[in-house]
Amino acid sequence: DVKVTQSSRYLVKRTGEKVFLECVQDMDHENMFWYRQDPGLGLRLIYFSYDVKMKEKGDIPEGYSVSREKKERFSLILESASTNQTSMYLCASSTLLGSPYEQYFGPGTRLTVT
Amino acid sequence: GQNIDQPTEMTATEGAIVQINCTYQTSGFNGLFWYQQHAGEAPTFLSYNVLDGLEEKGRFSSFLSRSKGYSYLLLKELQMKDSASYLCAVRDRGRGSTLGRLYFGRGTQLTVWP
Numbered sequence: 001d002v003k004v005t006q007s008s009r010y011l012v013k014r015t016g017e018k019v020f021l022e023c024v025q026d027m028d029h030e031n032m033f034w035y036r037q038d039p040g041l042g043l044r045l046i047y048f049s050y051d052v053k054m055k056e057k058g059d060i061p062e063g064y065s066v067s068r069e070k071k072e073r074f075s076l077i078l079e080s081a082s083t084n085q086t087s088m089y090l091c092a093s094s095t096l097l098g099s100p101y102e103q104y105f106g107p108g109t110r111l112t113v114t
Numbered sequence: 115g116q117n118i119d120q121p122t123e124m125t126a127t128e129g130a131i132v133q134i135n136c137t138y139q140t141s142g143f144n145g146l147f148w149y150q151q152h153a154g155e156a157p158t159f160l161s162y163n164v165l166d167g168l169e170e171k172g173r174f175s176s177f178l179s180r181s182k183g184y185s186y187l188l189l190k191e192l193q194m195k196d197s198a199s200y201l202c203a204v205r206d207r208g209r210g211s212t213l214g215r216l217y218f219g220r221g222t223q224l225t226v227w228p
Contacts, residue, residue: 042220100162107156
């Protein structure tokens with residue numbers, strides 16, 4: 001079974017803090033993704049990575065950055081947390097080998113910025 | 115970008131059949147996914163369609179019409195545990211580095227009553 005893990009289920013941070021969210025997958029997947037999920041807005045892609053050290057912006061990259069130094073790990077960084085970044089953050093991974101290339105999701109991190 | 119539309123909410127009774135529709139507009143279609151997400155949990159993969167027609171998997175079936183930009187998820191013999199949000203997602207052709215990127219609808223919250 002594919003396993004995607006995220007470093008925290010719940011996180012509370014103060015405005016202006018630098019926040020790191022970590023995601024690890026154990027299936028040697030090439031692609032990794034960071035989403036945020038808000039009521040009424042659905043899943044929105046922040047950043048994704050298709051290889052080590054490679055990244056591409058999603059639909060809402062402002063205020064975020066990412067790092068992928070190893071294939072299994074994809075980090076989301078909030079450089080200076082703001083209250084409008086309070087959200088559920090979901091990490092996912094997928095392979096390029098073997099249809100249908102579905103994405104496997106981690107359990108999510110509920111981040112509250114006060 | 116993509117435009118994916120699905121109803122916000124649906125209700126049904128235990129034992130019934132429910133159909134959740136999804137319409138989409140995409141510049142280069144390359145597959146449609148359905149995910150199930152229970153409250154507070156990660157989305158889990160349900161089905162995948164890339165060719166026209168019906169894909170059946172137990173109590174769940176998914177249909178695709180590429181010419182109409184339309185899909186539906188059919189749930190039979192509804193059970194209380196089917197109460198969840200159902201997410202429609204479309205993958206476009208993109209370019210090599212974006213293969214595997216999904217565009218999600220906002221989700222349909224299904225409530226199953228006893």
